[in-house]
Amino acid sequence: MTFDSFGLAEALTRAVRESGYLTPTPIQIQAIPMVLSGHDLLAAAQTGTGKTAAFTLPLLHRLLAAPAPRDARGRPLPRVLVLAPTRELAAQVAESVRTYGAHTSLRALPVFGGVGMQPQIDALARGVDIVVATPGRLLDHLGRRSLDLSAIEVLVLDEADRMLDMGFIHDMRKIFARLPARRQTLLFSATFSPEIRTLAANLLRNPQAIDVAPRNTAAHTVQHVVHPVPQSRKRDLLVSLIGSENWYQALVFTRTKHGANRLATQLADAGIQALAIHGNKSQNARTRALGDFKAGKLQVLVATDIAARGIDIDELPVVVNYELPNVPEDYVHRIGRTGRAGASGRAVSLVCSEEQGYLRDIEKLIGRGIERVAVPGFERPAAGAEPAERAPGRRTGRPAGRPAVKPARPNPQHPASAS
Structure with missing residues (x-):
């Protein structure tokens, strides 16, 4: 299967080819048709599976298919909002949009803290099609009325599990309340945890579900x-x-x-x-x-x-x-x-x-044991070394520095346990 099989705009498939990609990944094979069809989507995918292209490509195709709504001054209003947990991820997603949209006039803007507010305000005033934002800075713009979300057609939650882990749920709810009720929502998460399923139940409408990697598994490579x-x-x-x-x-x-x-x-x-x-x-x-x-x-x-x-x-x-x-x-x-x-x-x-x-x-x-390999010369503290630091307590409240346990044996039932 190739990217041409999806029926994407030629400008997008050309950009994909120029990026060196020939064959879509499993998440792309499953997600791209669902996003193109307008379904809400709940997708579990680990990092490195190609999930960013799985939503950016069909969303760019969708934006190319219809003219952008404009404000009273004729500037395009954003139609896609991507929420991400960190600045780095927001910047990465925005860069992917620019890469795949290189042969289009569509514009994406990363919106996050730690950098000046005014350049973002100026860019929003000129008009953008896709906003990729962290929750905190997005709320800052909403408070300043420098961002209009009234024309948002698609909401994407990227690494939603991490946003919940980082305590963004209250900010996210404030943002959801400012979005049009009629929209397509795509939720991507590394796992289908109970918290993610609860969020999805309250946010998605008759979603399609994709799970391209078993929960909490590591790549076999x-x-x-x-x-x-x-x-x-x-x-x-x-x-x-x-x-x-x-x-x-x-x-x-x-x-x-x-x-x-x-x-x-x-x-x-x-x-x-x-x-x-x-x-x-x-x-x-x-x-x-x-x-x-x-x-x-x-x-x-x-x-x-x-x-x-x-x-x-x-x-x-x-x-x-x-x-x-x-x-x-x-x-x-x-x-x-x-x-x-x-x-x-x-x-x-x-x-x-x-x-x-x-x-x-x-x-x-x-679900597997990890091989222990002692490096000669490093098995014991150096002469005169300071006492070892104690490992901090875990979030579950277990006290720090619990007694060492016997290393787990490799699981003979797991084919990779001897690697």
């Missing part, structure tokens, strides 16, 4: 490995691995903003080009760091979970869990940045004894 290491030796082990494994582009996750800053500084001191991105960084700094990383000018990007949403890099070779997440689902989100679109990737976790409970929960979630 990703090789997982755990390196047991004392907390006090993690930095040294990471530096050693970057050199010995020749990692030229590694995305490294920490739990906290402070931890990301500290690790990036330590790596730079070791002669490794590294920068950190997190919520306290200015948007310009985050954009520059991400741009350098994508371009291969930056060897290591150290990120927190929220800041990493929206990172979309073709063939990212390795993701490193410098610290395991205290919510096991976040492990799946993290490693979804590698092994995308059929490419191979590696997920490397540096795990101290205090994190064994987190590791067990992750293995239970993904």
Whole structure:
């Protein structure tokens, strides 16, 4: 099957070909016809499955098929609103719209905080067709009356599960109340959690459902490995691995903003080009760091979970869990940045004894054991090392630093458990 099979406008299929894509992914095969037919859609798809094109292509086709409504001054009113949880994801979706709409006159505008308000106000005043926004900044524009949502025909919720996790539900409801009741709504989520199903039941009308990846599964193209290491030796082990494994582009996750800053500084001191991105960084700094990383000018990007949403890099070779997440689902989100679109990737976790409970929960979630590989020389704390830091308590209220558990055995019933 090719993209020509969908009956999309020639300007769109030409842009797809120029982007190097020939064959649609499973989510695109299922979603594009449903979106074109006007159905509401509830879709579960992990990052890296091609979900952005699954909604941008049919929506661009729809906008090309009819003239844009205009305000009293003759300026086009936005007809599509895409809500995203983070600035990076909003910027990524807007860039995809520009890429696929390169041979059209349709205009998309990313709307998020951390950058000046006035350029966004000016762009909205000139008229746009698609607004891609984070909830907070969108409400700022609605409060200033710089954005008119009265002509919105389609609402897209991208990574809706993350928006709920980040506490945006009240902002989202305020936005929903300002939208036309008659509209098409598309909801994309990594999982069909009970919270997502509740949101969908209140928001969607007779939706079609798509689930292209079983809940909380990791891509089979990703090789997982755990390196047991004392907390006090993690930095040294990471530096050693970057050199010995020749990692030229590694995305490294920490739990906290402070931890990301500290690790990036330590790596730079070791002669490794590294920068950190997190919520306290200015948007310009985050954009520059991400741009350098994508371009291969930056060897290591150290990120927190929220800041990493929206990172979309073709063939990212390795993701490193410098610290395991205290919510096991976040492990799946993290490693979804590698092994995308059929490419191979590696997920490397540096795990101290205090994190064994987190590791067990992750293995239970993904339904497989993860191979443990001890790196010679890093099994014990260095002489005179400070006591290991305690892992912080998890959100479920379990006390920090629970006793280490025996590593889970690989599941013999799972074909990938020995990888």
